[in-house]
Amino acid sequence: MMALSWLLPRALPGLARPGCGRALRRAASASASAPAAPDFNSFVIRTNTCGELRSAHVGQEVTLYGWIQYQRQGLFMILRDFQGLIQVIIPQDEAHSHVKNLLSNAPVESVVRVTGIVTPRPPGQENPKMPTGDIEVKAETAEILNPCKKLPFEVKDFIKKSEALRMQYRYLDLRSFQLQYNLRLRSRVVMKMREYLCNLHGFVDIETPTLFKRTPGGAKEFLVPSREAGKFYSLPQSPQQFKQLLMVGGLDRYFQVARCYRDEGSRPDRQPEFTQIDIEMSFVDQAGIQRLVEGLLQYSWPEERGSISTPFPSMTYEEALADYGTDKPDTRFGMKIVDIGDFLQRSDIQFIQNALSYPHGTVKAICIPQGVEIVEIICRPDGSLKSLLTRFLGEEQQSELVQALNMQVDDVALLAAGEQKQVCSALGSLRLETADLLEAAGLVLRDPAAFRFLWVVDFPLFLPKEENPTELESAHHPFTAPHPSDTSLLYSDPTKVRSQHYDLVLNGNEVGGGSIRIHSAEQQRFVLEKVLKEDSEVLSHLLEALELGAPPHGGIALGLDRLISLIVGAPSIRDVIAFPKSFRGRDLMGNAPNYVTSEELEPYHIQVSWPLEEKEAKKN
């Protein structure tokens, strides 16, 4: 009956559905610095939006525009716009037969204008679940502005059926309250961020080019052929170079809601184009950027999601790895990794002794509260352990283990022995997987309304290359400055240098990252040439800029798509992007990318190298 109910995703928790527009306006008017609620009815003929009507409007003649949500036997219909639903009474008298005829026969999702009088609903017929449920509109005149043809799929089966179909008809999906809410919240949050940066703190919104050239190691950059044979632009992964050059240019405080590009082929929940809140400041240190970002998020945080407190806690990269086995810990729950090497050293278990004898060898464990729900290795009511390991552990050691892990009845301990990093990483993954399993089994581990921000700091500046561990690569990018305490190590033992890079983590997701940059041309050249063994020629313009009056500077980039999806509790960043691409990078609505003729390629001096199979297929 509710024809568009399928457009309302059910999986997303905690979101007001109908009347989200109202919430929007409430939020806007309540916030201290926000101006009065926006006027949605300026410049058009409508007097009101459907969703804003209330008892206060009783007696008024209103002109509404909207979509027919459903219609019942020529008696009434529900009209919908972006602010909500309103019940419209279809007149039954002879004088209005034309109106009755129009509205009774218009298909669901047709676009109509209705003019009528707001009246109270008859006593007992109020609908408290509907923000407009106390009233209805008695139609006087109506007009079908655009009739809707047959909708492209069986309505009620839709969600089950196919994500691809939803993507193909994205404009229908966009009519759902959920997507309307997500996109409007995104717009509102970004607007508040701009107010904070521009109006409160003097940042300048500057657009930087997206047609640039390949950066060293820019294998994930899309190429754009130019009309000069053999020459290509590249769509950069971030405005990194430009924002630094803006600081050299004396712009002092820059920000941009920047479109960025990354060609990673097929990866789930990544988009080939994405958006970051890109920030750079001169004469700032790490703490300055952190306080700025905390203030930014606090200021722009949507009221209906509670408030966030600042400063955010901070953790070093080493601590994060040791305690959580990851550099983006989800600190909404415990289950920290515990080192049990000390007393297991005294056990006779051979493989543990082996593990501990190696460099960086370790034995660690996590305790799964109520782990009995998901695995069978448990702590018994009498405090003894049900485990093969107990054979090798004395009673004392067992009790030490129980104490070290603070195990309760029915808890499960997972132990891992081996090389420190591998052990932590494995236990970190197990920690998240068991949390998922526990929650699937009905235990509440992570408060879905909690937003736990965390700074992770003191990353290593360089990491051994995976393919050749004797060579180094930048842990983040080559412009990151070394930690002030480690500057001299840069020249003696670069592997030991910590960086001034910082990541912002929210509920176990990286939502931002930045650093203080190198502003000395000499140091930058040393890093590029001596440590990374790269050809610094491609970055000659940046090196030269550092020689010509570059101020100390630093910045950060926040991943807007991920941040907003976490705020609204959406499972995918696709739910906060108006026209997302599929995980294979395709636009299923417009069918992009697509074939072009070889004539169209000519001005760009390129031709397609067809893979052999395709060549064959084309022949046949």
Next chain:
Amino acid sequence: MMALSWLLPRALPGLARPGCGRALRRAASASASAPAAPDFNSFVIRTNTCGELRSAHVGQEVTLYGWIQYQRQGLFMILRDFQGLIQVIIPQDEAHSHVKNLLSNAPVESVVRVTGIVTPRPPGQENPKMPTGDIEVKAETAEILNPCKKLPFEVKDFIKKSEALRMQYRYLDLRSFQLQYNLRLRSRVVMKMREYLCNLHGFVDIETPTLFKRTPGGAKEFLVPSREAGKFYSLPQSPQQFKQLLMVGGLDRYFQVARCYRDEGSRPDRQPEFTQIDIEMSFVDQAGIQRLVEGLLQYSWPEERGSISTPFPSMTYEEALADYGTDKPDTRFGMKIVDIGDFLQRSDIQFIQNALSYPHGTVKAICIPQGVEIVEIICRPDGSLKSLLTRFLGEEQQSELVQALNMQVDDVALLAAGEQKQVCSALGSLRLETADLLEAAGLVLRDPAAFRFLWVVDFPLFLPKEENPTELESAHHPFTAPHPSDTSLLYSDPTKVRSQHYDLVLNGNEVGGGSIRIHSAEQQRFVLEKVLKEDSEVLSHLLEALELGAPPHGGIALGLDRLISLIVGAPSIRDVIAFPKSFRGRDLMGNAPNYVTSEELEPYHIQVSWPLEEKEAKKN
């Protein structure tokens, strides 16, 4: 002496140079809805900006960061930041010899920190031309944060020398007060536009994809190879399809500061990527969009440029062509085109008779006030004309001509006879060229402080194709709706149909264009298939969307780069873009586009087709 004086372009009229930051803050605090002036000193150690210091700060210890503008004999130096200049007194006593040593030896454009006390300048040494000219800072401590190497060109010759060099060292050019002012004004205007759209009128800021597919006739769209062999994305020239689909999706009011792309090869003062303020509304008519845009510009107009009055005047396309010979009339001055066919019909001049005998034949003229300054064909003091034509004109006709054109002594009349459109177009061009010549000769024709907005409306919906005039093409784009009065003509005589397209013109420059769109799938299909003879298949997703509940809608796009360049009086849009490309589409700083290896092309299944000469050159 003023080392960076070359960074201050001299050609741009009417702009405050030093102290622009101050103007910014004044403007921000004066505007009714703007919050208090931004805090430029949050999150950093500096206590003040250089440019903000005044007598009120006397006695305070301040910490400043900036660039050395110049330094004189170890006695004083001028420190510069984005807000202006401050004089720093270098201490001469023994206890401060270290400070003296540092500051005396630091090269111009080095970055320094200075801490010191604000003191009044000695009586008689105030500099009224400098906003900070009543005071100076007595340095207590100082630090060279980054010394500047030798600047890459002889300073004083710079502007004369080479635009290319300025582009290559754009970050140096960005330090000029002029570019700082332009970019900050741009940021400020856009922020006000956002406030108007989002906060006052309920528009939603929505990002649309830039990786899409070719639109029909999209020959100017850059291609982006994908990892699927033979398939390409395209960088769209505007979010046209997406903004319409957002209306179909019920978003009601959309805007975006949208990056757009157009590959036109080499064209002066065009950029391959540019920015438009992109707007779309549902349930709106032409007047609604016009009032919206007038309000938008009035609200965001920078205070220091005066105010603009609304509504803007409006002119039909036909009137514009007839009176000004162009569809973007500069209405800051007269010299309108006058039809003199009526009385010249009575003359014996053969070529005029010829011209008038053809269909659309006409004789028109413009009168150049004080034209004697630039051409020699004149109206004599005795009221007679100095022209070969006078041979063929009786005295009465001469006097009629003088009257019709309202000619004064020393005015010049230019006559043209022939086909109406060609005549108007030629006289329209002459009107602008003679205006330039008159101004070059010292006459004031156009007030440089005047901003004359104008709507041009009632464009034809279709135009004959240049290469084959029996076929029609869209005057703007195929989604433009026909004028309501002309709808039936669409099916009988499409050449006569006027459209609901409107252009916004400022001082003779097109700064915006938009239309009410077709929302009927049937009408859209008819236009595409029957009138334009295009394959509607590539637009099937849009046609389908129009069938599934598309509201009536319309919108506009404002060219931000051009608009801002007109507001600041810059000769080129390059002056309001942080990192512009050269007129050949090159980034001269980073050297883009550039060659890539064939390995880098492999994942995209393309190869370069070298033109023969280049192949040969590579061989040798």
